[in-house]
Amino acid sequence: xxxxVVSAEKLNERLIANPFNxxxxxxxLTLDEDSLEIGxxxxxxxxxxxxxxxxxxxxxxxxxxxxxxxxxxxxxxxxVPTVDLRVDYHSAAKPGDLKVVANIVRIGGTNSVxxxxxxxxxxxxxxxxxxxxxxxxAKKSK
Amino acid sequence: xxxxVVSAEKLNERLIANPFNxxxxxxxLTLDEDSLEIGxxxxxxxxxxxxxxxxxxxxxxxxxxxxxxxxxxxxxxxxVPTVDLRVDYHSAAKPGDLKVVANIVRIGGTNSVxxxxxxxxxxxxxxxxxxxxxxxxAKKSK
Amino acid sequence: xxxxVVSAEKLNERLIANPFNxxxxxxxLTLDEDSLEIGxxxxxxxxxxxxxxxxxxxxxxxxxxxxxxxxxxxxxxxxVPTVDLRVDYHSAAKPGDLKVVANIVRIGGTNSVxxxxxxxxxxxxxxxxxxxxxxxxAKKSK
Amino acid sequence: xxxxVVSAEKLNERLIANPFNxxxxxxxLTLDEDSLEIGxxxxxxxxxxxxxxxxxxxxxxxxxxxxxxxxxxxxxxxxVPTVDLRVDYHSAAKPGDLKVVANIVRIGGTNSVxxxxxxxxxxxxxxxxxxxxxxxxAKKSK
Numbered sequence: 402x403x404x405x406v407v408s409a410e411k412l413n414e415r416l417i418a419n420p421f422n423x424x425x426x427x428x429x430l431t432l433d434e435d436s437l438e439i440g441x442x443x444x445x446x447x448x449x450x451x452x453x454x455x456x457x458x459x460x461x462x463x464x465x466x467x468x469x470x471x472x473x474x475x476x477x478x479x480x481v482p483t484v485d486l487r488v489d490y491h492s493a494a495k496p497g498d499l500k501v502v503a504n505i506v507r508i509g510g511t512n513s514v515x516x517x518x519x520x521x522x523x524x525x526x527x528x529x530x531x532x533x534x535x536x537x538x539a540k541k542s543k
Numbered sequence: 544x545x546x547x548v549v550s551a552e553k554l555n556e557r558l559i560a561n562p563f564n565x566x567x568x569x570x571x572l573t574l575d576e577d578s579l580e581i582g583x584x585x586x587x588x589x590x591x592x593x594x595x596x597x598x599x600x601x602x603x604x605x606x607x608x609x610x611x612x613x614x615x616x617x618x619x620x621x622x623v624p625t626v627d628l629r630v631d632y633h634s635a636a637k638p639g640d641l642k643v644v645a646n647i648v649r650i651g652g653t654n655s656v657x658x659x660x661x662x663x664x665x666x667x668x669x670x671x672x673x674x675x676x677x678x679x680x681a682k683k684s685k
Numbered sequence: 686x687x688x689x690v691v692s693a694e695k696l697n698e699r700l701i702a703n704p705f706n707x708x709x710x711x712x713x714l715t716l717d718e719d720s721l722e723i724g725x726x727x728x729x730x731x732x733x734x735x736x737x738x739x740x741x742x743x744x745x746x747x748x749x750x751x752x753x754x755x756x757x758x759x760x761x762x763x764x765v766p767t768v769d770l771r772v773d774y775h776s777a778a779k780p781g782d783l784k785v786v787a788n789i790v791r792i793g794g795t796n797s798v799x800x801x802x803x804x805x806x807x808x809x810x811x812x813x814x815x816x817x818x819x820x821x822x823a824k825k826s827k
Numbered sequence: 828x829x830x831x832v833v834s835a836e837k838l839n840e841r842l843i844a845n846p847f848n849x850x851x852x853x854x855x856l857t858l859d860e861d862s863l864e865i866g867x868x869x870x871x872x873x874x875x876x877x878x879x880x881x882x883x884x885x886x887x888x889x890x891x892x893x894x895x896x897x898x899x900x901x902x903x904x905x906x907v908p909t910v911d912l913r914v915d916y917h918s919a920a921k922p923g924d925l926k927v928v929a930n931i932v933r934i935g936g937t938n939s940v941x942x943x944x945x946x947x948x949x950x951x952x953x954x955x956x957x958x959x960x961x962x963x964x965a966k967k968s969k
Contacts, residue, residue: 420590421599448562450622457563458625459605466600480592482632483600484796485672485769485817487913489627489940489959491933506944506955507917511819512768514915514955516942518932529932529940530627531957533769533817533915535795626938627911627959629771631798631817633791648802648813649775653961654910656773656813658800660790671790671798673815675773675911675959677937704874705883732846734906741847742909743889750884764876767884769915769956774908814911 403508405434405475412437412471415480422467425460429471430500437472439464441499448496456494461519461528462486468503469515469532476508477539484512488530497522511537545650547576547617554579554613557622564609567602571613572642579614581606583641590638598636603661603670604628610645611657611674618650619681626654630672639664653679687792689718689759696721696755699764706751709744713755714784721756723748725783732780740778745803745812746770752787753799753816760792761823768796772814781806795821829934831860831901838863838897841906848893851886855897856926863898865890867925874922882920887945887954888912894929895941895958902934903965910938914956923948937963 409432416439417423426442441464449457466486474480503517516531551574558581559565568584583606591599608628616622645659658673693716700723701707710726725748733741750770758764787801800815835858842865843849852868867890875883892912900906929943942957 418593419599420588420593421601422591424588446562446566449564451560451562457561457605458608458628459563459601462604462608462628462630463599463601466604482635485629485631486600486604487627487629487771487957488604489932489957490625491935491940493624506915507952509917514917526933531913531915629815629913631790631815633793633798648773649810651775656775668791673771673773702877703883704872704877705885706875708872730846730850733848735844735846741845741889742892742912743847743885746888746892746912746914747883747885750888766919767916769913770884770888771911771913772888773911777908 403476405432406478407475412474416471425463427467432475435504437468437475437503439468439471439501441501443496443498453493454496456496458490461490461494462488464499464501464519465517465528465530466532468501468517470534472503472505472515473508473513473534473536476505477536479539481538482535484533484535486530486532488528490528492525492527494521494527499527506531509536511535545618547574548620549617554616558613567605569609574617577646579610579617579645581610581613581643583643585638585640595635596638598638598641600632603632603636604630604672606641606643606661607659607670607672608674610643610659612676614645614647614657615650615655615676615678618647619678621681623680624677626675626677628672628674630670632670634667634669636663636669641669648673651678687760689716690762691759696758700755709747711751716759719788721752721759721787723752723755723785725785727780727782737777738780740780742774745774745778746772748783748785748803749801749812749814750816752785752801754818756787756789756799757792757797757818757820760789761820763823765822766819768817768819770814770816772812774812776809776811778805778811783811790815793820795819829902831858832904833901838900842897851889853893858901861930863894863901863929865894865897865927867927869922869924879919880922882922882925884916887916887920888914888956890925890927890945891943891954891956892958894927894943896960898929898931898941899934899939899960899962902931903962905965907964908961910959910961912956912958914954916954918951918953920947920953925953932957935962
């Protein structure tokens with residue numbers, strides 16, 4: 402699938418220049434040829450059901466989308482538009498920081514697919530999913 | 544698919560008791576037997592790409608999930624866990640309030656499916672999707 | 686979303702020129718600006734679990750994909766490649782002919798989205814779903 | 828995620844007792860704790876576009892669904908109902924036998940998720956996807 406063409410540092414700059422990513426406290430933890438790991442800093446406003454105090458599914462979906470997109474960005478040079486996204490919810494996420502790990506499924510000239518898994522602070526799998534990304538947009542803007 | 548068993552007022556109380564929904568400025572606009580309409584109050588932290596100033600896909604996904612879940616809640620009495628979600632991104636969302644309209648696809652005893660479409664303030668279709676919801680949870684908690 | 690640019694007759698010729706569609710006994714029943722209805726002729730080889738004698742989920746998925754693609758074909762002139770597909774299974778399909786109804790969600794220059802619902806011979810909703818289709822391919826081949 | 832509770836031989840008997848699986852010429856090639864590999868025997872009726880002579884997307888979707896379901900069956904004792912399925916189409920599949928490899932994403936008491944990738948006879952990735960399966964059904968029937 403080709404080598405990474407952007408460093409973790411450059412990708413992280415791009416990641417946090419994005420206000421909503423910044424609100425979620427996202428930060429690239431590790432990047433290698435096969436996977437990208439991003440951390441999320443939990444905040445009270447992320448809660449869904451106030452009794453159960455679980456993290457909102459929208460936050461988990463956003464994490465999967467961002468991680469999959471930035472794993473592709475490492476290969477094509479920049480984040481590209483999400484065409485569509487599937488998110489599977491496995492367990493309720495208790496309050497606490499989260500980690501998401503993304504991998505490439507396939508890099509293509511028009512569209513690419515990447516997948517990601519979200520873990521809670523104890524390493525439990527909370528959610529996972531995959532998205533299609535319009536990689537042709539990266540070629541256009543070069 | 545059965546009649547609504549909760550009023551728009553009661554559903555709205557439940558909607559905004561949820562801190563992340565509240566952060567998104569969600570509010571039920573209309574509810575009838577066939578559809579639920581929720582408004583979102585745009586805020587600066589919702590921006591994704593800071594140059595293009597488009598609304599983050601994670602926000603659009605959260606909106607679709609919440610609207611589909613609350614349309615089902617109108618039929619089964621309460622919001623229930625999301626099993627999985629698909630989101631299609633159609634157009635970039637410029638800064639501005641959003642509206643989401645949800646409909647039932649099917650109410651089932653174990654799982655139900657609902658779909659939703661997100662529109663910008665000019666009525667343009669921005670994103671759409673559908674989710675599977677674990678409606679058996681509503682029976683258990685009664 | 687624009688008017689249909691192909692007749693039901695022309696689309697049906699294209700539909701049945703496809704060997705697997707032909708094996709499934711597909712036939713366009715009705716086509717108007719908003720929806721496309723295709724019938725499937727049930728056959729014994731379509732059975733999944735031999736005890737329960739339900740129709741294989743792969744057949745239901747194929748039906749949804751074909752119907753969504755041909756509804757888009759009515760708008761863009763020809764069936765185009767499926768980018769991805771989501772299928773929700775609602776009920777077991779007993780032996781018997783099926784009907785699928787497709788609608789446009791959005792026609793776009795690069796990708797389009799359509800949805801479809803499969804009904805059994807008694808009008809019961811069996812499965813539904815939506816797919817993303819690469820409509821740019823239709824422009825290229827003109 | 829627990830050990831396999833069924834042998835490849837027993838699973839294969841169940842696989843081919845299913846008429847549509849049998850029509851597709853499916854056969855379990857290998858099964859270990861982490862993955863299941865199934866082969867498909869190509870046949871002329873599987874063709875979609877008769878000019879391009881590519882394999883129908885419905886066949887690829889069926890393959891992904893069956894492989895994901897049987898990987899879960901290895902863990903829970905039997906194939907269980909598909910709740911929903913996502914399929915990503917990466918490349919056109921030329922005439923020729925196919926292979927699908929499935930892995931568990933998560934085994935749960937109510938629902939489980941598995942993913943699968945389809946390769947052509949030259950080892951090229953043709954399609955991939957993931958599905959949600961109602962594993963509670965396996966407990967009920969024990």
